Amino acid sequence: xxxxxxxxxxxxxxxxxxxxxxxxxxxxxxxxxxxxxxxxxxxxxxxxxxxxxxxxxxxxxxxxxxxxxxxxxxxxxxxxxxxxxxxxxxxxxxxxxxxxxxxxxxxxxxxxxxxxxxxxxxxxxxxxxxxxxxxxxxxxxxxxxxxxxxxxxxxxxxxxxxxxxxxxxxxxxxxxxxxxxxxxxxxxxxxxxxxxxxxxxxxxxxxxxxxxxxxxxxxxxxxxxxxxxxxxxxxxxxxxxxxxxxxxxxxxxxxxxxxxxxxxxxxxxxxxxxxxxxxxxxxxxxxxx
Amino acid sequence: xxxxxxxxxxxxxxxxxxxxxxxxxxxxxxxxxxxxxxxxxxxxxxxxxxxxxxxxxxxxxxxxxxxxxxxxxxxxxxxxxxxxxxxxxxxxxxxxxxxxxxxxxxxxxxxxxxxxxxxxxxxxxxxxxxxxxxxxxxxxxxxxxxxxxxxxxxxxxxxxxxxxxxxxxxxxxxxxxxxxxxxxxxxxxxxxxxxxxxxxxxxxxxxxxxxxxxxxxxxxxxxxxxxxxxxxxxxxxxxxxxxxxxxxxxxxxxxxxxxxxxxxxxxxxxxxxxxxxx
Ligand code: SF4
Ligand code: SF4
Ligand code: SF4
Ligand code: SF4
Numbered sequence: 001x002x003x004x005x006x007x008x009x010x011x012x013x014x015x016x017x018x019x020x021x022x023x024x025x026x027x028x029x030x031x032x033x034x035x036x037x038x039x040x041x042x043x044x045x046x047x048x049x050x051x052x053x054x055x056x057x058x059x060x061x062x063x064x065x066x067x068x069x070x071x072x073x074x075x076x077x078x079x080x081x082x083x084x085x086x087x088x089x090x091x092x093x094x095x096x097x098x099x100x101x102x103x104x105x106x107x108x109x110x111x112x113x114x115x116x117x118x119x120x121x122x123x124x125x126x127x128x129x130x131x132x133x134x135x136x137x138x139x140x141x142x143x144x145x146x147x148x149x150x151x152x153x154x155x156x157x158x159x160x161x162x163x164x165x166x167x168x169x170x171x172x173x174x175x176x177x178x179x180x181x182x183x184x185x186x187x188x189x190x191x192x193x194x195x196x197x198x199x200x201x202x203x204x205x206x207x208x209x210x211x212x213x214x215x216x217x218x219x220x221x222x223x224x225x226x227x228x229x230x231x232x233x234x235x236x237x238x239x240x241x242x243x244x245x246x247x248x249x250x251x252x253x254x255x256x257x258x259x260x261x262x263x264x265x266x267x268x269x270x271x272x273x274x275x276x277x278x279x280x281x282x283x284x285x286x287x288x289x
Numbered sequence: 290x291x292x293x294x295x296x297x298x299x300x301x302x303x304x305x306x307x308x309x310x311x312x313x314x315x316x317x318x319x320x321x322x323x324x325x326x327x328x329x330x331x332x333x334x335x336x337x338x339x340x341x342x343x344x345x346x347x348x349x350x351x352x353x354x355x356x357x358x359x360x361x362x363x364x365x366x367x368x369x370x371x372x373x374x375x376x377x378x379x380x381x382x383x384x385x386x387x388x389x390x391x392x393x394x395x396x397x398x399x400x401x402x403x404x405x406x407x408x409x410x411x412x413x414x415x416x417x418x419x420x421x422x423x424x425x426x427x428x429x430x431x432x433x434x435x436x437x438x439x440x441x442x443x444x445x446x447x448x449x450x451x452x453x454x455x456x457x458x459x460x461x462x463x464x465x466x467x468x469x470x471x472x473x474x475x476x477x478x479x480x481x482x483x484x485x486x487x488x489x490x491x492x493x494x495x496x497x498x499x500x501x502x503x504x505x506x507x508x509x510x511x512x513x514x515x516x517x518x519x520x521x522x523x524x525x526x527x528x529x530x531x532x533x534x535x536x537x538x539x540x541x542x543x544x545x546x547x548x549x550x551x552x553x554x555x556x557x558x559x560x561x562x563x564x565x566x567x
Contacts, residue, residue, distance in 0.1 A: 017484065036357035041484045059366070080391055082440065097466045097499070100436075102390035103366045141461040141495035199331040199545040207326075207430055228536075253539070262514065263480050 002031075002161035003289055004154075006188040008173035008181060008208060009195060016194045017226035018257055020172040021045040021276045022268030024131045030168035031157040032129065034136035035150045035184045037122065042172050045266050048127030048134050056137065056149055058121025059101035062094045068113035075105035075114065124153055126160070133160055150174065150183035185212060190289045191219040192248060192281070197232035202239060209243065217246060220288060222281055226250035246288055249281040290470040292448070292563060295457035295492060297463055299483060302532070303373035303478045305547060307456040308332045310476070311421050312549040313556035314452040319418070320442060321425035322468040323458045324411060324435035331424060333544040335418035343426070343438050344407035347391040350380040354402040354518035361403055384408065389437070411438050415446065422451065439467045446507040452560070461495045469496065473567045476529065481514045489517065492526065502566055506559070509534040527566070530559050 007023070009016040021042060024032050027263060031060065052079055062083070064075070069092050076084040083098035087139035089195035094105075096119065106114040121143035127134045135157045137149050159167050168274060173191075191212050195205045205221065212219040221240050226233040228280035240247045252273045267274040308329055311319040321327040348361070348370070357374040369386035370393060373379045380555035397403040408493075412427040424446045428435045435458065447453055457468040469475050475496050479489040489505070496503045503526070508519050508532035521528050532552070541547060 041487060043482045044487060078391065078395065080389065082439070097463070100388055100390065101366055102388060102393060103364070104390055104392040107364055107392060107396060115314075129360040139462070141491050141498065143462065158537055196543065198543040200326070201543075205324055211429055225539075225543075228540050232543060253536075258482065258509075261484060261514070264483060 002167055002169050002171040003159065003189045004171060004187060005190050005192070005285065005289060006171040006173050006185055007192045007194060008184060009193065009204070011162050012079045015196070015257070017041045017045070017172055017252065018261070018267050018274070019192070019194055019222060019224070019251070019278065019281070020170065021266045022281060024170055025266045025268045026278065026282055027168055027170060029166055030132055030133055031161050031166055032134040033153055033157045033169060033171040034134065035153060035171050036141045037137040037149050037153070037176050040136055040138055042134070043127075043136055045261070045264065046127075046129040046134055047264075048125070048129045048135060048136065050125045050127045052126040054124055055120045055141075056122045056124055056152065058119050058143055058148075060116040060118050061096045061099040061101060062103070062105050063115050063117045064092045064094055064105075065113045065115065066091045068111050070111055070113070071155055072110060073109050074110065078104050078108050080104075087120075116200075122149055124149065124156070126156065127130065133164075133166075135160070135269055136181045147183040151186075154183075154187065181208070181211065182215075185215060185217055188217050188284060191217055192285060193220055194222045194224055195236060196225055197223055197229040198235060199232070202232065204235050205236060205239070209245065218288060220248040220285060221245055222248045224251045225253035228253050246284065251277040251281075290474070290564065290567065291449075291453040291455065292474050292476060292560075293455040293457050293469040293472040294476045294478060295469060296459055296478040296488065301459075301478050301488070303482050304332065304456055304461065305538070305542065306397040306444045306476065306478045306506050306507065306532070308547060309549060309552055309556045310560065311418075311454040313553050314560055316451050316455065317420070318422040318424070318448050318451040318453045319447075320438045320447065320453060320455045320499050321423075322435075322442065322455050324426040324428040324438050324442075324464070324465075324522045325458060327425040327427055327456075329456050330414075330423070332547050333418035333421060333423060334487070334545075335414075335416040335423035335477075337414045337416040337423075340560050341413045341415065342409045343411040343413055343441060344409050345437065346391065346394075346405040347384055347387050347389060347408045348382060348403050349406045350382065350403050351401055352378060352380065354399055355380060355403070356399055358398065360396045360398060364392040366392065366552075368392070377550070385432075388434075411435075413442060413446070422448065435464045436467045439464055443468075443471075461491050465495070466499070469499065469501060472501065474516050474563050475501050475504055479505055479517050480509050480510055481507055481511065481516045483516070485515055486520060487524040489520070491525065504566065506529045529562055530555060
């Protein structure tokens with residue numbers, strides 16, 4: 001069984017992908033997963049060559065057959081997602097972006113004028129990269145919560161790892177605390193939470209920590225751009241200590257990181273400051289994994 | 290005038306730009322729709338006058354009346370209900386899967402067997418930050434989606450007589466759609482990096498799909514970097530403003546301080562330009 005190491009952050013833009021890509025360049029023998037399907041970024045640094053690609057089906061959406069519809073208004077009144085409206089021609093229409101796929105309109109329609117139609121909500125890919133196999137996905141803009149998609153790409157990665165005897169699965173997770181993150185961390189052996197030393201950073205860290213705890217998953221913390229606010233960094237370290245949460249390391253604020261990304265380089269390979277920090281983080285994380 | 294501020298991803302400075310716009314506007318209302326991680330309060334430092342619970346309807350089953358016909362479970366598209374008939378006579382409800390759609394209550398044939406009750410899933414904080422009317426939505430941890438909370442927040446609190454600044458959640462999913470739906474203008478905040486550009490493209494696709502007027506604010510802009518400018522030119526999108534890259538802003542941000550006064554004039558101009566574009 002391969003071991004799953006997941007990198008998440010309470011919030012986007014904390015340098016989560018910087019760290020994950022850096023880990024990808026050091027850890028040998030792993031499958032890389034980009035589970036941040038809402039805003040997938042790993043592909044930019046990993047430069048994947050797509051070997052396999054499939055459409056991902058989302059939940060079916062309601063469609064009203066206007067020839068049959070007798071305009072009784074039932075569906076519009078019942079839909080709690082305000083997805084049904086009357087257009088300028090007086091016809092009943094479903095706003096696909098708002099439809100939550102609950103099927104209540106279909107159940108309630110007295111003349112069976114509502115169909116549930118399959119829609120594709122994104123694509124997922126299996127690719128070769130210079131750093132190993134990568135499974136990643138793209139969700140179409142406006143598509144619903146990517147929890148299912150995350151579960152799917154992780155499952156794919158495990159199948160590949162089992163088949164090829166690969167030891168690790170490295171996951172770039174979704175930001176936030178909603179449904180995609182729950183799918184991201186479920187089944188993980190260890191979660192690295194990346195945070196920034198900002199007023200919101202500590203707050204967000206507490207929320208994800210709680211989430212990890214509620215799933216009984218071990219987690220450790222990394223502070224990125226720690227020198228922007230050393231006092232906050234210390235507060236975060238103290239919080240970690242109090243909570244019995246391993247503190248894995250600090251990454252400095254370095255213009256080199258931005259420049260590396262602009263030049264499509266992995267920060268680990270381009271910036272010494274990152275290299276030192278990541279080596280330390282990784283050795284601690286590996287002990288705990 | 291309703292202006293939504295969004296970005297493909299978190300951390301691009303969306304809240305920085307949104308709060309600066311709110312500060313620069315006269316007669317502003319700021320709605321923090323990023324209900325998973327509302328951060329606007331750290332910069333606007335509002336005084337909260339009221340905290341209002343946000344509830345959603347969930348089913349409650351009265352097993353004394355229920356006939357275990359399974360109609361509710363069949364109707365539930367999210368598999369939140371499981372009915373176990375004789376001899377167990379139980380209906381199990383998984384509230385983390387429930388979307389509060391009401392289908393189960395609609396189909397239940399037995400009066401009083403399934404009633405809907407209000408369950409708290411989040412809250413609204415309402416207050417004032419100086420002259421700015423402040424409202425934020427906060428989703429409880431573990432709740433799956435903020436979409437309906439945002440819809441409710443807009444319905445209940447949005448004041449059409451004000452310049453409303455909606456701070457959107459990151460990404461391009463349903464909660465973003467809900468936030469920007471019906472606004473007059475969308476400000477897309479982007480960073481000039483390949484990540485930023487990739488996220489920006491997705492957001493542009495979404496906003497165009499929805500037929501909304503929009504423009505770009507570049508955050509952490511640097512003179513020698515024209516990544517976003519080139520893209521905007523090609524796509525014929527207006528760059529409304531470039532907020533310079535500054536370690537000072539980053540440090541201030543980390544402490545919850547933004548240089549509102551320094552940029553007030555610039556953001557007043559941005560607001561004026563938006564007004565012209567609507
Ligand atoms: S399926 Fe549900 S959400 Fe979609 S339109 Fe019908 S009632 Fe509304
Ligand atoms: S319930 Fe059926 S018939 Fe009535 S308005 Fe809706 S689609 Fe038309
Ligand atoms: S539909 Fe009503 S009566 Fe039937 S199992 Fe559900 S709650 Fe019980
Ligand atoms: S309200 Fe909708 S989602 Fe919730 S249990 Fe009933 S049918 Fe299922």
